[in-house]
Amino acid sequence: MVNQARGGSLDAQAALTGLVLVIAWGGLHLALRRLVPRAVPYLLPLAALICAVGLVEIYRLDFHQATLQRWWLLVASGLALLVSLGLRSNGTAVLRRYRYLFLTAALILLAAPLLPSTLPLRGVELNGSRLWLRLHLFGRDLVQFQPGEIAKLLLVIFLAGYLSDRQPELLSSAKSWGRLRLPQPRQLLPVALAWLASMGVMVYQRDLGASLLLFTVFLLLLYVASGRAAHLALGGLLFMGGTLAAYQMFGHAAARIDAWLDPWSDFEGSGYQLAQSLFALGSGSLSGSGLGLGRPDLIPVASTDFIFSAVAEEIGLAGAIGIVVSYALLVAAGIGIALRARDPFRKLLATGLSLVIGVQSLLILGGVTRLLPVTGISLPWMSYGGSALVANMVLLVLLARLSHEEAR
Amino acid sequence: MNTSIRRTAAGLLVGFLLLVLNLTYLQAIAGPRYRDDLRNRRVQVARAETERGPILSREGVVLAQSRIQSDGSFLRVYPEGSLYAHTVGFSSLLFGDRGLERTRAQQLAASPSGTISAIIDSLLGRARAALGLRLTLSHTLQTAAAVALGNQTGAVVALDPTTGEVLAYYSSPMFDPALLLGEASAPGDALEADPTQPLLDRAGYATYAPGSAFKIITAAAGLEAGSINSGSEFPNPEQLALPGSSATISNFGGGRCGPADTATVADAFRLSCNTVFAQVAMELGAEELVARAEAAGFNQAIPFELAVLDSAIPSAESFANDRPGLGQTGIGQRDLRATPLQMALVAAAVATDGSIMNPYLVEEVFTASLQVRERAEPRVWKRAMSPGTAAALRELMLGAVASGTGTRAQVDGVSVGGKTGTAEVPGGAPHAWFVGFATIDDESLALAVLVESGGALGEEATGGSVAAPIAGAIISAWSQITPLHLSSPE
Numbered sequence: 001m002v003n004q005a006r007g008g009s010l011d012a013q014a015a016l017t018g019l020v021l022v023i024a025w026g027g028l029h030l031a032l033r034r035l036v037p038r039a040v041p042y043l044l045p046l047a048a049l050i051c052a053v054g055l056v057e058i059y060r061l062d063f064h065q066a067t068l069q070r071w072w073l074l075v076a077s078g079l080a081l082l083v084s085l086g087l088r089s090n091g092t093a094v095l096r097r098y099r100y101l102f103l104t105a106a107l108i109l110l111a112a113p114l115l116p117s118t119l120p121l122r123g124v125e126l127n128g129s130r131l132w133l134r135l136h137l138f139g140r141d142l143v144q145f146q147p148g149e150i151a152k153l154l155l156v157i158f159l160a161g162y163l164s165d166r167q168p169e170l171l172s173s174a175k176s177w178g179r180l181r182l183p184q185p186r187q188l189l190p191v192a193l194a195w196l197a198s199m200g201v202m203v204y205q206r207d208l209g210a211s212l213l214l215f216t217v218f219l220l221l222l223y224v225a226s227g228r229a230a231h232l233a234l235g236g237l238l239f240m241g242g243t244l245a246a247y248q249m250f251g252h253a254a255a256r257i258d259a260w261l262d263p264w265s266d267f268e269g270s271g272y273q274l275a276q277s278l279f280a281l282g283s284g285s286l287s288g289s290g291l292g293l294g295r296p297d298l299i300p301v302a303s304t305d306f307i308f309s310a311v312a313e314e315i316g317l318a319g320a321i322g323i324v325v326s327y328a329l330l331v332a333a334g335i336g337i338a339l340r341a342r343d344p345f346r347k348l349l350a351t352g353l354s355l356v357i358g359v360q361s362l363l364i365l366g367g368v369t370r371l372l373p374v375t376g377i378s379l380p381w382m383s384y385g386g387s388a389l390v391a392n393m394v395l396l397v398l399l400a401r402l403s404h405e406e407a408r
Numbered sequence: 409m410n411t412s413i414r415r416t417a418a419g420l421l422v423g424f425l426l427l428v429l430n431l432t433y434l435q436a437i438a439g440p441r442y443r444d445d446l447r448n449r450r451v452q453v454a455r456a457e458t459e460r461g462p463i464l465s466r467e468g469v470v471l472a473q474s475r476i477q478s479d480g481s482f483l484r485v486y487p488e489g490s491l492y493a494h495t496v497g498f499s500s501l502l503f504g505d506r507g508l509e510r511t512r513a514q515q516l517a518a519s520p521s522g523t524i525s526a527i528i529d530s531l532l533g534r535a536r537a538a539l540g541l542r543l544t545l546s547h548t549l550q551t552a553a554a555v556a557l558g559n560q561t562g563a564v565v566a567l568d569p570t571t572g573e574v575l576a577y578y579s580s581p582m583f584d585p586a587l588l589l590g591e592a593s594a595p596g597d598a599l600e601a602d603p604t605q606p607l608l609d610r611a612g613y614a615t616y617a618p619g620s621a622f623k624i625i626t627a628a629a630g631l632e633a634g635s636i637n638s639g640s641e642f643p644n645p646e647q648l649a650l651p652g653s654s655a656t657i658s659n660f661g662g663g664r665c666g667p668a669d670t671a672t673v674a675d676a677f678r679l680s681c682n683t684v685f686a687q688v689a690m691e692l693g694a695e696e697l698v699a700r701a702e703a704a705g706f707n708q709a710i711p712f713e714l715a716v717l718d719s720a721i722p723s724a725e726s727f728a729n730d731r732p733g734l735g736q737t738g739i740g741q742r743d744l745r746a747t748p749l750q751m752a753l754v755a756a757a758v759a760t761d762g763s764i765m766n767p768y769l770v771e772e773v774f775t776a777s778l779q780v781r782e783r784a785e786p787r788v789w790k791r792a793m794s795p796g797t798a799a800a801l802r803e804l805m806l807g808a809v810a811s812g813t814g815t816r817a818q819v820d821g822v823s824v825g826g827k828t829g830t831a832e833v834p835g836g837a838p839h840a841w842f843v844g845f846a847t848i849d850d851e852s853l854a855l856a857v858l859v860e861s862g863g864a865l866g867e868e869a870t871g872g873s874v875a876a877p878i879a880g881a882i883i884s885a886w887s888q889i890t891p892l893h894l895s896s897p898e
Contacts, residue, residue, distance in 0.1 A: 220416050220419075224416055225412075226412075227409065275447070278442055279443075279449075281431070281435050281442070282435065282438055282440070282442025283443045283448065284439070285440075285443065286435065286436055286439075295449065298450070312435065316435065317432060317435035317436055320435065321431060324424060324431065328421065331420055332417070332421075335414075335416075335417040338413050347409055347413065354417075354420075355416070358420040358423070358424075362420065362427065365427050366430075371427065
């Protein structure tokens, strides 16, 4: 399609990309229809739509990335299928059983990029963040991925398990000071721990987005489990404090907030990427330039965090709203699954997974449209990046499984 | 637990709603602003990929055209260099569009192709190919103006008084638009910082004290009111004492206006006597003088395609207790300010039956197959004076060129009339003016010449010595190509 728009004809590479899309999403969808027949059927099609638009955009921005991404797509759907098969006999209950194993794994994965860069499996720093793990064998870089993306999923599973364990205490034991009902200090411990963990991610890996995502998802899950807004308020205060401290202490956080407040004052510097994103959005107007006909290549590293701006330039406001609505529908579907789930663990897990989709897409969509500071996080299913694709496809499979296990 | 799940979901929903609203704002409302921001490289890319139609002089000389490059993009070239920089203007990636390149951008530029909105446009029949412009400007007269002004600072405006076609519109110093077309901003920044202000359009976007050239208006006001005729006699002192003040008005270079004790209006106009015209203005009163100036276009926005300034005369009320000020205004000093374009329009009123046509630059808009898409229609802008007053003024102005201050504007075989002006500038050399007309049979030309700060003669300059010869050169060039309609391709 892009090739045709540019006056060329459909070539083998474009056809292959299309074929991979159909096989990966279509295959997984068909498999899920058999494995979890009672699940809501529209989870995968929505994500597939987003993914297809994203892949076309990546293809037009950077052909090499698109060829990598389509292999990752196959890997991701294969892994998602394996997860689905693994959950076939015992269902999601098995996830609850191994929650501490998941926590351990998540922490190891989070710390993995700190591995010295001399080992065959080494940590790599790219664009100022140390988030990557690279397999280096026989003198060649074989494959590189972001373990944090998988850890994100494992942490949500752990939290759902942990919070459903603690739910009775969370619900009952509030201390009353007059009219003010405060949670007991012991309950606040996990909040503090989560705050510390997210700050750790921010400080040691300089990953503002992941840190914010983890903390927000955790806080909201805690709120869902306890029903107490006090957790939210306290957590919000803590995070604001942390953000202020980060603004003072870390150049990269301060630069992002300054660029958000006024991208034009340092147009050639820190504001450049955001300004280019706004130009792309504005130039897209209502109907867009048409795929392949805009100039989203003017946005630096458009294929990852800023993929949405590139897409919105080429498919316009009409298409951009379509994408946003797709995310909203996915979140709504996930929340619906949570509401109908039969026990607290499944409710929390479904909520947590929906929150990951919702918060992550809001963070980055808000970032590129200057509603929020740019936090640097990928857009689920759309951005270029293999590990995120794997994690988010597994996430879909889990949601589908939870939907299948709904109380009838 | 379901309650808090619902609340959380509601929170996320609000987030998505905000996102949609913000997107709508960015893409639909603020979109055009971002799209046209000069820092948006898309603007430059789109310009380079858009063909613009040619701009031709009235004789068909190419003034601007798009040349296709090997990479398929277009390069705008101005073969006549600086000669038309203030009229044709330029289409620059860094500095935007100016002149006709700006005002006619919609017609000159082809609509973009290949985009979805372009497809919608073509379905609605709104898509178009690049159109070309044929101007009223005469390459012959424009060149003559540039040669005659030389390196002096100033401006020339010449037009056909019967139609309003602008034949020459030149401001000196000029600049080469090619300097502004490149990717580097330094040459353009240097032009902007240049103390001689080459970017300034002195023909329409700068105002000067008109000096004695304003006596055309003073005379018109007196003739129209019936307070004078060309034979009216006025006292002829060496110095005119201004009532209510110690100030006096004397004639240029001192002395009286002719040898006699009285001077006629015709002689005073011919010799440009300040003493007489100050009396004319003071006897007439401010109301009549200001009304006549406004009828001739002062204090009004001239309906012209390029951005021009209004010429200004203070209100009649401001002269209520200022008879000396009125006298000085009558001879074109004090707070009077006029553009060369305005003075050319005054000349046009005199050259015709007293009416001023809308001045215009674009004769026709034509398609790639040279079919005329649109042709200018002459329109009357103002009735500056009655036909009788115009006829009387023509006699006065013919006299000034035949045997007065404007003799150096004479051209063999052409009947030339005009009024010189030497406007005093505090602390500097005077501005030299010549405002006049020329006729051959039924053809006529109205023009205004301004030379800033005395030009080559500096302090010694007068309108007659500096500006009149330039007018003569332009009229001479005009006489070679008249009648004009034979020289324009149809």
